[in-house]
Amino acid sequence: MLKKQLILLSLVSLFLACNNTLKINISGMKCQDLSEPVGIGEQQPMLSWKTESNERNDKQTAYQVIVADNKQDIDKNKGSVWDSGKIGSAKPYGVAYNGKALLSSCKYYWKVRVWGKHGKSGYSPAATFTTAILNENEWQAKWIGEGLSTDPDNKNGFYYQPVTIDANGDSLKYNANSLLLRKQVEFSKPVKSATINVCGLGLYELSINGKGVGDKILNPAKTNYTKMVLYDTYDVTGLLHEGKNAIGIMLGNGWFNPTPKWWNWRMQWHGEKRAMLQMQLIFEDGASQMLITDGSWKIAEGPVRHNCIYDGETYDATKEIENWDTPGFDDSSWKNAREILAPKGMLMAQEIPAIKKTEVLKPASIKPTKDGKILVDFGQNFTGWARIKLHGAAAGDSIVLRYAEQEKDGELDCSTNRDALMQNIYIAKGGEKKFMNPGLLITAFSLLKLAAWVISYLKMTLKGL
Secondary structure: OHHHHHHHHHHHHHHHHHOOOOOEEEEEEEEOOEOOOEEEOOOOOEEEEEEEEOOOOOOOOEEEEEEEOOHHHHHOOOOOOEEOOOEEOOOOOOEEOOOOOOOOOOEEEEEEEEEOOOOEOOOOOOEEEEEOOOOHHHOOOOOEEOOOOOOOOOOOOEEOOOOOOOOOOOOOOOOOOOEEEEEEEEEOOOEEEEEEEEEEEOEEEEEEOOEEOOOOOOOOOOOOOOOEEEEEEEEOHHHOOOEEEEEEEEEEOOOOOOOOOOOOOOEEOOOOOEEEEEEEEEEOOOOEEEEEOOOOOEEEEOOEEEEEOOOEEEEEHHHOOOOOOOOOOOOOOOEEOEEOOOOOOEEEEOOOOOOOOOOOEOOOEEEEOOOOEEEEEEEEEEEEOEEEEOOOOOOOOEEEEEEEOEEEOOEEEOHHHOOOOOEEEEEOOOOOOOEEOOOOOOEEEEEEEEEHHHHHHHOOEEEEO
16 A cells, blocks of 8 residues: 555656746847837847746846847857857846847847756747948938928027018928828839838828838927937838839928927927938849939929928818829829938937827717807827718818817817817818828817717718827
């Protein structure tokens, strides 16, 4: 009986031992505190990760990082550009890349394995980061725009007394309309990879072959443009193909080219709208090509006829140019862009999290006002805008949306808006079935006021973004 108990105990011990094999999991791999970032502007970016062990009180005692410039090498656990070797450290963060010099607009793959108190992990799954332009001398692209004016000669972009625009010589020449820029290019062979570095001031939206690139909005982030200007990097390989391709940029005013309005304490102005884009292409046969903005690009005014971060946006659908950012579009009537001076600030890769749409809100209530309009309450204060789906507005119909954070006596109370109009205007071209979806302003609101006929006549779908 005792012998059977000893055998049973031995089997139980063996079972427990097999199921308590040391296991260290690695997750949360980041570069510059970003997951799978595209647009790293550092030669020695910081790497980090998280570890989890199935053994109590275990911790990392060492690590090894490997980095490769191609997937084949990293799949073989080969660090072709950096192999740190075993480094004694309990820190899974703040690990600076220390391998071969990184190349601009290049995708890198990396893995890490760690040692614990009683063993080591296997290599983690591969993570990636893609570099931006790492040396300012590598920029070949030119800043382009209408070239109507020179930038104002002020140190920080602000005036502390009202300034009158002089059409005959003052540098404050303001064009409220959005600006469209396009370039058609043809590739005679398949594209293996394509990376774009781009900046548009004040705000930009990038498209390729009629499709939007990325999900960032109100981009790039606001900076002191006399000190620093941010640009973005995108992997656009999947949007390009052999044959004809078209690249489009829409520019809004943002904080760089704002309405020259006195806000009772200062007036902001940096310069006219402009853009710069550089695309690095590598083809399947190993050949490469650089596409840049220059005077060969074409420009035209867009359908956004007024846009101000605080006052709002006017979109005139009768001014839309169908398929302007697609291959084969006839741009012979468009003007050539002009090369203009760069903004004063230093170009830097935008490594901060971008502004993005995060949630869609439906109205909590819709009620009439005393003046026969409609007050829409979203039930909470948020930063965004209203999106309306139109179903049959007549040509020339004007839909006006006014925003505010509070109501008073059943009416929209705009007192907290201070000097900002906070409104969107949409001028219909007639018969469209589309979303009224402004994107060149920022509005903090919970309430929205509009004409009652819009609700009943357009049978609209209203959402807050």
